[in-house]
Amino acid sequence: MANGAPGLAALTEEPSPELVRELLHGVIDPELGIDIVELGLLREATVEAGVARIRFIVTTPACPLSTYIEDEIHACLAQAPGLRHVLVQSELEPPWSPEEMSESARRALGWRD
């Protein structure tokens, strides 16, 4: 597929789940200024046969932001080479807990241990 062009094969290879996860740091909750990975809203990010499967949750089932986050995930992963499909699923349960936030998110929001 690369036909000998240096670097092209790397560009068309499917991205690793780690890279996808890295890209998802670009999906930011506008009100908090913190991304969904740090907030612990990302439940799963896998890549198989060029298909990225993303599962995430919002902080409460009453929160309407799931469609906003879905759109932002698609916009973020549009930059990832080698993906044929991006399947995004938002979930309502099991409910999210603040304990799922990363250390840096906790610090940014003023947690004191």
Add this chain to the structure above:
Amino acid sequence: MEGLSRVGPQGSSRLLRRAPLLAAALVALLAGLWAGLLRLGFDLPPLRSNLAELHGPLLVLGFLGTQIGLERAVALRRRPPWPYLAPVGAAAGAVWLLVGLPTTVGQLLLALGGGVLCAVFVAVHRIDPTWHNAVMGLGAVAWTAGAIVWLNDDEVARAVPFLAAFLVLTIVGERLELSRMRRPTRTARAALLLAIALFGSGVILTLPDPELGIRLAGAGLLAQAAWLARYDVARRTVRMSGVTRYMAVALLAAYWWLAVAGAFWLSSGELLGGGFTYDAMVHTVFLGFVFSMVFAHAPVIVPAVLGVALPYRRAMYGPLVLLHAGLLLRVLGDLGENVTAWRWGGALDETAILAFLALAAGSALRARRPSSPG
């Protein structure tokens, strides 16, 4: 990215599906604002005989009820999509009242919308039984109760404490939910629940004893405002930049007005008197607290609910400042019984809302994303 197929973002179809509700909510907003100008004494065509009396119900239940009902229906994603009956009831009730069909049916439709929203929160509570969801659910109960009180007693003012409770409890429940991110202590959370209980008891007490009820509810409003000013995430996020800071500024301004509202309710105890004090009591809550929240959350809620990108622009501070400046002028007019200040403060607020609407529509049109291949 040729060949990339995407599943999920179907903004254009989302907008089309929700266009009738959006249109009805916009009609309710514009008619409510027109009714507001009539109440402010501007010499304008009345359009229909009782439009001025519909000012509050059109804005609170017709516009905000449709918007909030839609937000919850979008969140819950049920099949069949019964939660959409909440915004449908609010929108249909508002249009019904505007068209001039029998008022009772319009009021019943509004009450029905509130009842469906209560059922939505029962479903939410089954998934995530928490205090914050319960408080938002109480907001839905207040919507329903407000519509029924208005139905039983043609005086809108009797329903006003319930309409205020619908929006205050909805918003405070949302803020309580987000405050988890700052990990308030159990005592702090209990203090807010106590403030909410005080406010809720006062609202119910307005039925048998308006003066005592309003004073108790005012104390509850003050306590909630103090709690929000102390524990809300906005105190941290106001140090950030861009849209995050803009939202925090609007939130903190809203808490200031909630405190002012509490002081008015606590000190006056007036519900049915009308006049300047009543004007200040009502508009510090609905304009200062609620519309500041609407301005704050529009860049997030509009894309989420309508599938239309609404990028933040610094210009959004313009209508926000105008909203608060107009309200300050209006309240000073109320305090000094100065009709000119009251009237033009009110007109400035309406200008702020229309300016924000125009700015949002302009931003959304400029940022239109290509529709997804789905």
